[in-house]
Amino acid sequence: MIKNIMGAAIAIALAVGIGTTGVRSNTTYKKPTQIIAAAKTTTLTDYHSNTEFTKSSDVKKIISTYGLKDSDKTSKIVYIPVNNYSVNDADGQNNEVPVDTRLANYSVKKKGYKDQVSYVRSITADTSLAQSIKESVTTTYDFSNIVSVSGKNAALESCLTSAYGFSVSNRSNMNETFKLSSENGADLNIYVLDRTYDYQLWETDLSHDISSDSYLGNGTIKRPVGLIITVSKNS
Numbered sequence: 001m002i003k004n005i006m007g008a009a010i011a012i013a014l015a016v017g018i019g020t021t022g023v024r025s026n027t028t029y030k031k032p033t034q035i036i037a038a039a040k041t042t043t044l045t046d047y048h049s050n051t052e053f054t055k056s057s058d059v060k061k062i063i064s065t066y067g068l069k070d071s072d073k074t075s076k077i078v079y080i081p082v083n084n085y086s087v088n089d090a091d092g093q094n095n096e097v098p099v100d101t102r103l104a105n106y107s108v109k110k111k112g113y114k115d116q117v118s119y120v121r122s123i124t125a126d127t128s129l130a131q132s133i134k135e136s137v138t139t140t141y142d143f144s145n146i147v148s149v150s151g152k153n154a155a156l157e158s159c160l161t162s163a164y165g166f167s168v169s170n171r172s173n174m175n176e177t178f179k180l181s182s183e184n185g186a187d188l189n190i191y192v193l194d195r196t197y198d199y200q201l202w203e204t205d206l207s208h209d210i211s212s213d214s215y216l217g218n219g220t221i222k223r224p225v226g227l228i229i230t231v232s233k234n235s
Contacts, residue, residue, distance in 0.1 A: 033078065033178045044079045044193060045087045045115070045225055050178055053077045059230075066117050066228065069189055073232040078180070079193075080227040082137060082172050087225045089113075092197045097163040103150035104203055107213060108163035111198035117228060120190040124234065127180040137192060137224035138171045143201065145217030156201070160221060164197065168221050180231060191228040197221040 033050040039058045042065065044051075053059055054076045062077050063070050092113030099106045125131060141160055143149070149156050160168045180186065198220055202213045 044228065045081075045089075045195070047079055047081060049081070050176070051079045052180070053079070062228075063230070066115070066191075066193070068117065068191065068228065068230055069119075071230075071232050073187075074230050075186075075233060076180070076231045078178065078229040078231065080133070080174070080176055080178070080229070082174065082224050082226055087195055087223075091164050091166070092195070098204070099159040099162045101151060101155050101158060103155060106149075106159050106216075107202040107204055108159055109200040109202060110163070111200060111218075113195055113197045115225075116194050116196060117191040118194060120192060122187060122189050125180075125186055125188050127186050127231075130177050130179050131188075133174065133176045133178075133227065135174045135227070136171060137174065139166070139168055139221065139223045141168045141219060141221045143217055143219035148203075148216045149201070159201065160199070163199075164221065166223070168223075172224070174227070185234045187232045187234060189230040189232075191230075192224055193226040193228055195223045195225050197223070 033052050035052045035054060036058070038055050039053055042053070042058050042061045044062070044066070053062060059074055059077050062068070063074065068077075092110060094112055095110050097108045097110070099108060141157070143156055146152055146156065151158075157168055198218070200218045201216045203216055205212045205214065
């Protein structure tokens with residue numbers, strides 16, 4: 001983790017999960033934060049752009065849903081989606097996707113997904129100034145039995161990317177500046193929201209008249225989908 005704090009600015013750089021040399025995408029957001037006085041939904045991945053939640057009941061529901069640090073002084077929550085898009089739930093639905101490689105025939109069986117948050121840190125900010133966030137987040141994957149895969153990690157990564165429709169080793173560099181709707185100082189708690197997909201990998205044997213599948217192992221894909229920032233009055 002690299003930290004660089006100047007005045008009230010926030011600078012964060014972290015890599016989520018295991019190391020990988022995946023595809024990089026640099027994103028700089030210039031759109032203003034939309035302020036939601038009363039949310040139709042508090043499912044954060046339904047929001048495509050920077051969103052500030054100000055209604056007390058919405059704030060409490062988000063804290064409860066995502067297991068954030070609770071505080072009676074928390075007055076608002078800011079959500080910043082990675083790459084300025086919402087995640088399609090269909091990516092994680094239970095189904096089976098056949099994937100053929102140069103060395104073998106596989107099948108990726110999706111076992112659903114769940115959203116989890118990882119606490120980054122807290123900071124005291126002067127909310128009369130713009131808040132700046134710079135962060136690098138990376139999609140990662142793991143597997144329980146890589147020695148069973150012909151082509152090892154390169155083949156597995158190709159299978160998972162084909163099955164889920166997004167790169168499983170993508171790195172996104174976020175560079176975001178936003179202004180909080182507050183005149184006083186505030187304590188900020190910063191979290192990364194991850195969507196974790198569970199899967200199984202099977203190998204299909206086509207050497208006989210009737211094909212057969214052999215279970216190879218299971219794993220997870222961890223995909224950062226956004227940043228959550230809780231805003232509380234100074235203690």
